[in-house]
Amino acid sequence: xxxxxxxxxxxxxxxxxxxxxxxxxxxxxxxxxxxxxxxxxxxxxxxxxxxxxxxxxxxxxxxxxxxxxxxxxxxxxxxxxxxxxxxxxxxxxxxxxxxxxxxxxxxxxxxxxxxxxxxxxxxxxxxxxxxxxxxxxxxxxxxxxxxxxxxxxxxxxxxxxxxxxxxxxxxxxxxxxxxxxxxxxxxxxxxxxxxxxxxxxxxxxxxxxxxxxxxxxxxxxxxxxxxxxxxxxxxxxxxxxxxxxxxxxxxxxxxxxxxxxxxxxxxxxxxxxxxxxxxxxxxxxxxxxxxxxxxxxxxxxxxxxxxxxxxxxxxxxxxxxxxxxxxxxxxxxxxxxxxxxxxxxxxxxxxxxxxxxxxxxxxxxxxxxxxxxxxxxxxxxxxxxxxxxxxxxxxxxxxxxxxxxxxxxxxxxxxxxxxxxxxxxxxxxxxxxxxxxxxxxxxxxxxxxxxxxxxxxxxxxxxxxxxxxxxxxxxxxxxxxxxxxxxxxxxxxxxxxxxxxxxxxxxxxxxxxxxxxxxxxxxxxxxxxxxxxxxxxxxxxxxxxxxxxxxxxxxxxxxxxxxxxxxxxxxxxxxxxxxxxxxxxxxxxxx
Numbered sequence: 001x002x003x004x005x006x007x008x009x010x011x012x013x014x015x016x017x018x019x020x021x022x023x024x025x026x027x028x029x030x031x032x033x034x035x036x037x038x039x040x041x042x043x044x045x046x047x048x049x050x051x052x053x054x055x056x057x058x059x060x061x062x063x064x065x066x067x068x069x070x071x072x073x074x075x076x077x078x079x080x081x082x083x084x085x086x087x088x089x090x091x092x093x094x095x096x097x098x099x100x101x102x103x104x105x106x107x108x109x110x111x112x113x114x115x116x117x118x119x120x121x122x123x124x125x126x127x128x129x130x131x132x133x134x135x136x137x138x139x140x141x142x143x144x145x146x147x148x149x150x151x152x153x154x155x156x157x158x159x160x161x162x163x164x165x166x167x168x169x170x171x172x173x174x175x176x177x178x179x180x181x182x183x184x185x186x187x188x189x190x191x192x193x194x195x196x197x198x199x200x201x202x203x204x205x206x207x208x209x210x211x212x213x214x215x216x217x218x219x220x221x222x223x224x225x226x227x228x229x230x231x232x233x234x235x236x237x238x239x240x241x242x243x244x245x246x247x248x249x250x251x252x253x254x255x256x257x258x259x260x261x262x263x264x265x266x267x268x269x270x271x272x273x274x275x276x277x278x279x280x281x282x283x284x285x286x287x288x289x290x291x292x293x294x295x296x297x298x299x300x301x302x303x304x305x306x307x308x309x310x311x312x313x314x315x316x317x318x319x320x321x322x323x324x325x326x327x328x329x330x331x332x333x334x335x336x337x338x339x340x341x342x343x344x345x346x347x348x349x350x351x352x353x354x355x356x357x358x359x360x361x362x363x364x365x366x367x368x369x370x371x372x373x374x375x376x377x378x379x380x381x382x383x384x385x386x387x388x389x390x391x392x393x394x395x396x397x398x399x400x401x402x403x404x405x406x407x408x409x410x411x412x413x414x415x416x417x418x419x420x421x422x423x424x425x426x427x428x429x430x431x432x433x434x435x436x437x438x439x440x441x442x443x444x445x446x447x448x449x450x451x452x453x454x455x456x457x458x459x460x461x462x463x464x465x466x467x468x469x470x471x472x473x474x475x476x477x478x479x480x481x482x483x484x485x486x487x488x489x490x491x492x493x494x495x496x497x498x499x500x501x502x503x504x505x506x507x508x509x510x511x512x513x514x515x516x517x518x519x520x521x522x523x524x525x526x527x528x529x530x531x532x533x534x535x536x537x538x539x540x541x542x543x544x545x546x547x548x549x550x551x552x553x554x555x556x557x558x559x560x561x562x563x564x565x566x567x568x569x570x571x572x573x574x575x576x577x578x579x580x581x582x583x584x585x586x587x588x589x590x591x
Contacts, residue, residue: 006080007105008096014128018091019043021084022068032074035125039096040067074129077102087343107149109135124581141256141285142263161308164254165476170469170491172253173301173312174280175329175474176261176269177339180245180458182237183269189235193218200524210512214334214451220270223264234265236272237334245458246279252469253310258296260318261341263288263465298322307490310468312461324492327464330457330579460580468494496531502581503534509558510536511549513571532578540566548574549591557591
């Protein structure tokens with residue numbers, strides 16, 4: 001067991017500062033009880049100022065009187081040494097005045113009880129001091145009532161970091177809803193699953209449901225606390241490739257779940273996707289323990305050091321203080337119902353972007369898939385002022401594409417009577433859809449599958465996480481060998497560097513995408529372009545290499561056509577490059 005550390009005790013902040021120490025009542029090595037008077041002091045009443053000239057004191061300025069007081073020590077133990085002397089002038093409570101070796105510092109607590117000495121620490125004395133305030137850091141995922149002191153938290157986190165580094169692992173915080181799974185409570189899904197199972201079992205009269213192939217891996221459960229009132233069945237669809245994704249990452253990261261769902265919901269979902277506990281173990285944090293219903297805080301899991309913690313989440317806006325740790329994931333909307341646990345989250349902006357299709361596997365549709373109307377479908381992410389591509393990005397892009405679509409195409413789309421939802425998005429955008437006109441093969445609606453396994457987002461995210469891991473330990477090995485000439489690595493530096501490399505060397509102009517009454521530098525399009533390494537211009541100058549335009553025939557497009565080496569692309573080139581963290585081929589995105 002390590003040697004006990006003396007406690008540095010400060011004067012109570014509510015004392016009438018400045019004050020002068022007049023008597024120290026106990027010597028070093030004396031034993032004291034909590035509430036013992038250990039010093040006297042004097043202070044000036046209104047209109048009097050103490051002169052701080054040396055320990056002799058006594059000199060006073062102004063009128064009035066000098067009053068005296070006694071101070072009681074808030075802790076018990078043995079006095080190690082005094083940090084002040086008789087006659088010293090103390091201006092505030094910022095510096096310790098005494099060191100005391102306590103029998104217990106109550107650094108680990110649960111529900112008002114010290115776990116080390118079993119003392120009740122919930123009481124508050126007349127000065128407002130409470131031993132409960134000495135352990136305020138929650139270190140356990142599923143029991144927020146267990147808290148430790150900042151010193152213990154730092155020690156535990158350091159030990160855990162050493163363990164992970166020895167295993168060549170980082171920490172990965174994983175969101176559930178619309179990141180690695182999607183949930184719904186629609187009973188139709190259950191009916192389709194039952195039809196599929198009946199057909200598989202060869203029951204008489206059973207017909208194969210066209211959606212069965214996509215529903216084979218859907219799990220379902222009911223929450224015990226809801227059975228008396230709602231008796232709701234939850235249907236959980238794992239994102240395609242999830243098991244392989246988690247298997248690969250388990251060798252590189254120690255994974256934690258952090259969800260805005262309840263504890264019971266989170267436990268059931270994790271039981272479905274990780275039945276043996278091989279991936280997450282007991283490392284599950286829900287909104288019941290998070291401390292906030294609207295935002296997530298990485299320091300809830302790593303209170304002292306977040307340099308080696310990476311986040312994957314479909315919403316950037318809930319991570320206000322941890323954007324540099326975040327790898328934004330394209331929201332998974334298999335059931336087209338959004339986030340069923342998003343009720344308490346910040347309001348969703350009506351127009352937000354997702355990548356044009358699965359940007360990890362194929363380029364966006366060319367001009368033929370231009371948007372004709374923006375549908376207000378339910379989505380899971382809002383915009384925030386400092387979140388690139390969250391508020392301005394979609395309204396401008398969607399409106400521009402809407403205006404650019406010819407009336408002939410609109411008429412043709414109406415005549416065909418078919419539309420397909422094409423997801424488009426920026427890096428920090430929540431989900432929405434832009435309805436794109438597309439001809440579909442004529443077949444009876446009842447025979448056409450509504451649900452498909454065509455999502456490849458986890459493949460893209462896996463490549464990014466593997467690269468972050470590779471870069472981190474490449475830098476760590478250099479740091480471990482020569483700390484004098486190398487810095488300790490941090491994912492908060494690696495992730496922004498990776499983003500900045502995506503559009504490095506690109507000098508671009510936006511055309512018909514930014515409202516004319518808005519300063520371009522204040523828009524999320526502009527901010528996001530800078531975040532991903534591009535240089536932005538308001539005019540087509542000699543340096544410009546790309547014009548990202550919503551429609552043909554604009555002055556900027558005409559100027560770009562006159563330049564020998566200037567690419568003219570539709571907005572999906574920019575959006576897909578940002579979503580994939582990879583510069584897409586310009587020829588795949590003609591205007």
